[in-house]
Amino acid sequence: LRNRIADLRKYGVLTSFENPNMPIIDAEFDDIDLFRIWEILWSARREIIRNIFIASILSIILAFILPKTYRTTAIIMPPASSSERGIFGGGSGLFAIESLLSPKTSSDANTFIAILKSRTIMQSVIEKFNLIEFYDVSNNEKAQESLEDDTNFEIDEEGTIRVTTYIKTGWLHFESDEKICKTLSRDITNYFMTKLDEVNKKLKSEKATQHRLFIENRYYQNIVDLAKAEDNLKLFQEKNNTIALTEQTTAAIQVATEIVTKISISKVKLSILEETLTNDHPEIKLLKSEITGLQKQLEELDYGGNDMKMIPGFSKVPNLGLVLGRLMREVEVQNTLYTFLTQQYEEAKIQEARDNPTVQILDYAVLPKLKYKPVRSRVFLIGFVLSTVFSMYYIYFR
Numbered sequence: 588l589r590n591r592i593a594d595l596r597k598y599g600v601l602t603s604f605e606n607p608n609m610p611i612i613d614a615e616f617d618d619i620d621l622f623r624i625w626e627i628l629w630s631a632r633r634e635i636i637r638n639i640f641i642a643s644i645l646s647i648i649l650a651f652i653l654p655k656t657y658r659t660t661a662i663i664m665p666p667a668s669s670s671e672r673g674i675f676g677g678g679s680g681l682f683a684i685e686s687l688l689s690p691k692t693s694s695d696a697n698t699f700i701a702i703l704k705s706r707t708i709m710q711s712v713i714e715k716f717n718l719i720e721f722y723d724v725s726n727n728e729k730a731q732e733s734l735e736d737d738t739n740f741e742i743d744e745e746g747t748i749r750v751t752t753y754i755k756t757g758w759l760h761f762e763s764d765e766k767i768c769k770t771l772s773r774d775i776t777n778y779f780m781t782k783l784d785e786v787n788k789k790l791k792s793e794k795a796t797q798h799r800l801f802i803e804n805r806y807y808q809n810i811v812d813l814a815k816a817e818d819n820l821k822l823f824q825e826k827n828n829t830i831a832l833t834e835q836t837t838a839a840i841q842v843a844t845e846i847v848t849k850i851s852i853s854k855v856k857l858s859i860l861e862e863t864l865t866n867d868h869p870e871i872k873l874l875k876s877e878i879t880g881l882q883k884q885l886e887e888l889d890y891g892g893n894d895m896k897m898i899p900g901f902s903k904v905p906n907l908g909l910v911l912g913r914l915m916r917e918v919e920v921q922n923t924l925y926t927f928l929t930q931q932y933e934e935a936k937i938q939e940a941r942d943n944p945t946v947q948i949l950d951y952a953v954l955p956k957l958k959y960k961p962v963r964s965r966v967f968l969i970g971f972v973l974s975t976v977f978s979m980y981y982i983y984f985r
Contacts, residue, residue: 624983631982638978639971646970650963654755655765658959659772659952661750661780662743665695696742699783699946702790703740703750706731708782715778716771738779747949752776753959769955776952784946791945798859799935805855806928813921820914843885844919850881851924855931 628635702708713719713730722733739751754772756764857874864871 627983628979635975635978635982638981639974642974642978643967643971646967646974647963649970650961650966652759653961653966654758655760655768655958656753656755656960657765657769657772657955658751658753659776659955660752660950661776661948661952662950663699663748663750663780663783664746664947664949665699665748696746696748699748699787700740700742702783702786703748703779704735705786708779708786709734711782712775712778716775721771738775750776750779750952752779752952765958773952773954780946780948780951784944787945792939795935795939795941797862799932799939801859801862802928802932802935805858806932809921809925809928813918813925816914816917816921820911820918823911823914844916844923846881846885847916847920848923850878850885851920852927853878853881855928 709731710727713727713734718734719725719727719730722730724730724733737753737755739749739753741749741751743749752772752775754768754775756768853874857871857878860868860871860874
């Protein structure tokens with residue numbers, strides 16, 4: 588060792604031993620002398636080992652007294668949009684009210700997330716589990732902030748919704764505290780599911796009631812219109828005796844009846860859609876366009892347009908026959924509309940009274956068997972590495 592040090596002094600690497608613990612730098616290559624570093628650390632090895640041992644023991648103790656976090660997760664799937672008859676099609680030409688009341692599939696998940704994050708549900712959870720006392724806060728607002736920090740709602744790639752709750756124990760806790768936190772985490776997550784279904788069901792019921800009232804008003808108005816049309820036809824026939832219409836006129840009445848019926852049904856559809864959609868929505872624009880086209884066809888039929896050469900216009904029918912034809916057409920239109928509205932009215936009442944679950948739960952939250960964090964081995968490893976690095980640093984530069 589002396590020879591080695593003498594050689595280092597001879598070549599100018601070591602110039603003085605006044606401060607032997609200072610880092611030794613090679614003047615030419617500006618490199619640290621690893622041999623000197625090793626010599627310093629080896630001479631203080633007992634102190635380094637003692638520091639590491641103490642820090643490791645403290646890390647182990649810290650790992651056992653740190654608050655434990657328990658996590659529970661539930662997975663739900665938003666209900667698919669109704670597959671029943673659509674508003675623009677279907678075998679019977681009618682539509683199901685449910686297709687208007689249910690949100691589109693693409694927005695179901697976002698709707699559920701908004702409900703779960705709402706103040707209504709959060710406050711209900713706080714009251715149910717007395718979280719003001721659990722979080723040791725003074726009011727509902729602070730308890731809600733803590734609950735929001737301990738819950739997470741996210742949409743998976745598959746479109747399902749993952750509801751997660753994290754509940755922490757206190758420092759230096761007991762086994763009974765762990766059991767309480769495990770149970771609370773599970774119960775809060777499942778209660779979110781219950782309240783989500785309850786609130787969503789209430790919202791859908793309120794919307795169904797609005798549609799039922801609209802259909803109901805239109806239904807009773809149709810009954811009045813039908814009775815009036817039948818009375819007008821009866822009075823006309825009694826006053827003028829029965830008038831036989833030509834086959835062409837009868838055909839014109841049938842065509843006009845179909846057109847007017849389509850217009851009436853389309854207007855009902857348009858009124859319902861305008862309650863939930865904006866005027867710029869493609870479905871509303873399409874309905875308005877269809878109504879305009881049907882009204883144009885009806886005008887051509889009334890006055891014998893160029894496209895109706897095989898069917899005489901009503902303007903060419905003798906006066907009494909024209910009046911009779913229009914009265915018969917009105918009765919037929921109101922009859923068809925009555926059939927349509929009767930079915931829709933019954934569907935609206937069924938939808939309003941329906942009490943089926945609106946949330947499909949794939950996985951309920953279960954009691955967690957293991958803690959989510961902290962990971963004790965990670966705490967110990969971090970403590971060991973940091974104590975080793977800082978001990979060596981302190982010994983070398985002190």
